[in-house]
Amino acid sequence: MTTAEREAVHRTAARAALGVPGVVALQPALAERLALAASRVVEAVGAGAAIAPVGAGVRCEIAPDGVWHLEVRCILDEDHRVVDVARRVRSDVGAAVDTCLVQHDAAPPLTVRVVVSVTRTIRPAACETA
Amino acid sequence: MALDEPPPASDDESMTSGAVPAGTPLPAEAELLAGAERLPCGRPLGRAWQQARDAGRAPDPHSSHCPHCRGAIEGLTALDRATRALRGEEQPDGHRLATRIINAVRTEVRLGPMLFLDDPDHDLRIAESAAAKVLRRAADTVPGIRAASCRIIASESGDATHVVTITVAATLDRPLRGRAEALRGAVLHSAEHVLGLAVTAVNVEINAVLDLSPVPSDDRFELRDR
Structure with a gap:
C-alpha cells in the first residue's frame, strides 16, 4: 500500500462517513489525539487552515491476504437510531473505498471490511460545538 | 525558520541541483526553502511559492487556476504560519502539554469497552x-x-x-x-x-x-x- 493510496482511502472514508445523515463528526483515535495534544504547530495551523488532518477518525490497515480493514469512529446525533446510522456508514464507506481503490489501480483482491465504532451520541443543539 | 527568511548557509549541493531546467532559473532563496521538487503540473515547487509570495508581481494565471500549485501554496502558507508561531513562543509550557496529553488519554479510557x-x-x-x-x-x-x-x-x-x-x-x-x-x-x-x-x-x-x-x-x- 503506497502512502498516496492510504491517504486517499482515509480521505474517501472520512468524507463518506461524514456524508451520512446522523453523523456529526469523526473521533480521532488515541494516537491522533496525542499527536494533536503534543503539537503546538497544529494550533497555529488551525488559526487559518485545517484544524485536524482529513481522515482523522479513520484507521486503515491492509491484511496480508489483501483485505482492507477500516475502522471509522463516529460521533452521532442522538435523534437517529444508532444501529441504523452505523449500518449506513458501513455501507457508504465500503462503497466509496471500493471505488477509490479501483481508481487508484490497487492490486486485487479489492475486499474492504469496515468496522464502525460509535464513541458518543450528542444532542442536535450541541452538534455545532462537537 | 519562517519561509521568507534567509536560509542558513549550507554546503549541500544536492538541494539546489538537478530538477531546474536550463533557461528557467529559480530564485535561489525560494529553491533552497521550498525545494526544487516538481509539482504534477510541471512547475517547480519553489517557483510556485515564490510566485505566491511576491505581492508586487502581476497575478500568475497558472498559479491561480492550477490545483497543484494552489494546494502547494496553501500548505506552505500554513507551514510558514506554524513556524512563525513556534518561533514566537517563549518557553515551552510543559504543564499545558501534560494536561492536554492526560485529557486525551482520559477521553479514550472513558469510552470503556x-x-x-x-x-x-x-x-x-x-x-x-x-x-x-x-x-x-x-x-x-x-x-x-x-x-x-x-x-x-x-x-x-x-x-x-x-x-x-x-x-x-x-x-x-x-x-x-x-x-x-x-x-x-x-x-x-x-x-x-x-x-x-x-x-x-x-x-x-x-x-x-x-x-x-x-x-x-x-x-x-x-x-x-x-
Whole structure:
C-alpha cells in the first residue's frame, strides 16, 4: 500500500462517513489525539487552515491476504437510531473505498471490511460545538 | 525558520541541483526553502511559492487556476504560519502539554469497552459509556426514579447480547417492584429503539431513597446531562 493510496482511502472514508445523515463528526483515535495534544504547530495551523488532518477518525490497515480493514469512529446525533446510522456508514464507506481503490489501480483482491465504532451520541443543539 | 527568511548557509549541493531546467532559473532563496521538487503540473515547487509570495508581481494565471500549485501554496502558507508561531513562543509550557496529553488519554479510557450493536456481521460497535448514557436517560424518564450508574456487559454466549445492570435512587411513594418493572421496560425500549442494542436482562439495584421534594432545576439539568 503506497502512502498516496492510504491517504486517499482515509480521505474517501472520512468524507463518506461524514456524508451520512446522523453523523456529526469523526473521533480521532488515541494516537491522533496525542499527536494533536503534543503539537503546538497544529494550533497555529488551525488559526487559518485545517484544524485536524482529513481522515482523522479513520484507521486503515491492509491484511496480508489483501483485505482492507477500516475502522471509522463516529460521533452521532442522538435523534437517529444508532444501529441504523452505523449500518449506513458501513455501507457508504465500503462503497466509496471500493471505488477509490479501483481508481487508484490497487492490486486485487479489492475486499474492504469496515468496522464502525460509535464513541458518543450528542444532542442536535450541541452538534455545532462537537 | 519562517519561509521568507534567509536560509542558513549550507554546503549541500544536492538541494539546489538537478530538477531546474536550463533557461528557467529559480530564485535561489525560494529553491533552497521550498525545494526544487516538481509539482504534477510541471512547475517547480519553489517557483510556485515564490510566485505566491511576491505581492508586487502581476497575478500568475497558472498559479491561480492550477490545483497543484494552489494546494502547494496553501500548505506552505500554513507551514510558514506554524513556524512563525513556534518561533514566537517563549518557553515551552510543559504543564499545558501534560494536561492536554492526560485529557486525551482520559477521553479514550472513558469510552470503556466496545459493545456489538444488534447486527449479524458483528462489525458495528458502540462504546459502553455512550450506550450507558442513553440507558440512564431512559431510566430517568420513569417517575420516581433517578439513575446513578449503568454497566453493560456482553453475554458470555458471544452472540452480541448484553446484560444491563442499572443502579438507581427511587422514591418510596409506590411499590418498588412496580417501579423496577417500569424501569426495565424503559431501558429495554431505549436499547432497542434508540440504540439497536440486544439486551437480554436488566438487573435493577436500588441503593438510595429519592426525596419526594421537587428537584431544583439546576440539579435536574445536571442529572439529565450525564
